[in-house]
Amino acid sequence: MTETLVIRLDPADQERGSWVAVDAEGRRIGAPGAGALADAAAAAAGRRVAVLVPAEDVLLTRAELPVRGAGKILKALPFALEEQIAEDIEALHFAAGRLQGRTVPAAAVDREQLEGWLAAVQAAGLEPQLVCSEAEGCPAAPNHLNWLLDEHRCLARSGDGIPLLVEVAAVEDALRYGPGFPGDAEQARHLSVYVTPAAMERHGAALEALREQVATVEIRLLPDGVLPHLAAGIVARAPINLLQGPFAPRTQVDRLWRPWQAAAALLAVLAVVVLARQGLELMQLQREEARLDAAIAAAFQQALPGARMEDPRFQVERRLAALRGTAGAGDAGFLEAIETVGGALAGNQGLSIESVSYRSGVLDLKLVAPSVEALEAFRQAMIRDGRYAATIQQADPRGDGVEGRIQLTGEGA
Template identity: 35%
Template sequence: MAEFVVIRLGRTSADAVEWIAVDDNGTRRGAPGMGTLEQAAAEIRGRAVIVLVPAIETITTTVNIPIRGGARLRAALPFALEESLAEDIENLHFASGLRRANGELPVAVVSIAKMDEWMSALGDAGIEALRMVPENYGLARIPGTLSLLVDRDCIFFNDGGDTEFAMQGARPSDALVATGALAERSGDEEDDDQEADGKGHLLAYCEAEDEARFSHDWIALRHELDSVDINLLADGVLPRLAVTVASGNGVNLLQGAYGAKTDYRSQLRPWRGAAVLLLGLMVVGLVGKAVDYNRLVQEEAALKARFTEEYRQIRPGDTREVMDPVNAVRSIKQGLGASTGPQVFLPSLRQLGDAMAQNTSARIENISYRAGVIDVRITSPDVATLDNIQKSVSASGRFRASIQSTDQVADEISSRLQIRETGS
């Protein structure tokens, strides 16, 4: 379970900041505090920091563009929102959150000057933020429910879907009218619609004084909506906002130029010893390979010199360099009359004899042998018998028999069968 210190910046640099410790399960881990940024920094105590920035300084919206993320998305956001922004996009910083199920991408926009001001103030206090989130994202989105939070002269609102914003100097009903959740109607229209269905459920958060201040608004809203549930914030607004953003809600403004820089040196430092050991093993392995290769080269040269010396003794008149010792030995054997015939001829005769024993109606007329190939003249009563002999000879796998020719002689078949070693 991760713990965070959530720091809420004031609307101006002169305003006090608020802080509270929470965990990612939405549980408060301490009482709220108020003071300077330096005092807030003293309460961090090694925990990650989430900074809430004033909602009135940011624009929160959604956009649907078919770019997954990264630098390309950050480059496309300004142009996708340019027409809906009053300020030049060159002066604005854009950040996006996780794409929602309907394909919409939550986006937060803030001036670069404000971002620089906030980052400078945090840096001066020695605070390094993990996330920086517009504070109105602290109002949780509940599908099918209108949610509203009163913070002094500001109203935070979301419709449970893709509409999220903050209004300054407005009443709760103004926020609902702005989104179309509550229509402004004349008296006649109200009479006509008295029996109409309700228009939704409102979940509101405010302090006790705000409940009293907007009492007439709450009464009017209860007439217009199915239900209005008001939750009083005994410890102020911050605890409600903090537990929501600590669970991962909201768009992190620390992206692009303000994103965290990866410190590769510190990440690799724990692996330095292992890397040195691995490098040493690689060097030892390469040295061993080089020694083995050099030894094999020397052995090859010695064997080649010895073979050449003995070859010259057998063939003193051949002064050519011996490139292929195997062919040289074969040539010597052929010159000395050595033959591989017996190793082929006798086993092939044995295989042929077995085949003839299985087909006694056939007889051998003639056998000849030349260069590892046996030609057999066979007389058989029919072609089927000849085919059986061919298959029987080939069945061993060592020899391959093929029918070269067949002739009809009286009532018999005279054929020539050729037998050779498989692969020759």
């Protein structure tokens, strides 16, 4: 059975209040308590926590909306209620009850006021699942005008309508300024009054006098004050929970996740940086591979014009063997020289080979380079291991670059 600790905040001091525990049927469990909110924390262990805020600080009303869905309703409420509210709607927080056809019960409260209540409650070690106006606990009996009467305050509800707080100096104030009897004027009028001992002493005679004006007057004394009855009303009905939108209570997952959010964000940024770097390196490698493939294809077409390139090394060796009867050392030298050219080309971007010729151990290259310096860097790369000698035979300007010829000779060639 679910138990609820209902805490009623003190209108004069939001860090103090009174509280009572009730079961799922609204029956009281133990004696009510009162004092600093921190004192209520022990009674909240293992129980759902509901906080009742002063009725005078929360507007309860209804609105007709053409939309459905909690998110859309919350967005539409401020505009639907704008004409009913004199305050700046930007400073208010709105909450919605259960949709009834096209009509939705609604509540409006000053956002800073709500933040203050929640700060005081949470500072006391309490995590409420429900925050609502205390007026929502007012009795609701069909065909009755219902009063929850204290010495100077009356929570009044006509049938199951919207509850209203009335400041009363006399019972007549509740009749004059509060909601009227349900139904039309010809129907019998019934009054149900829930009254504290102090209020009974003050207003008892006036209440008895009302018996002559209405069909029935039912008076119920509340020896422990209004809180137990408010608590029972909150549990029995579905009040408008102010904890909606940005004030919606966090789930257990949210509370566990919150301390790790910063670390997770940092990890996500790091992952993006690493992936971006790897992607850039992959693109560079792909470009280098494309350049090498182009160089090999050019050399292959020079050696075997018109042939389809499948396995360049094997095809060239087979062709040389067919032409000379065997694959001699000179043939192997040609392939080694081509490999040297390919390795040097990989480290020098912007170069492109236009033709390759090989004869009697000498490899001639015709290529285009961005500059004479790039041409020289390519030559230096080919002779780095000391196996070859390379000389620039020609270097002529061509557009934005240089057309060059390099001759490669040496041990392999």
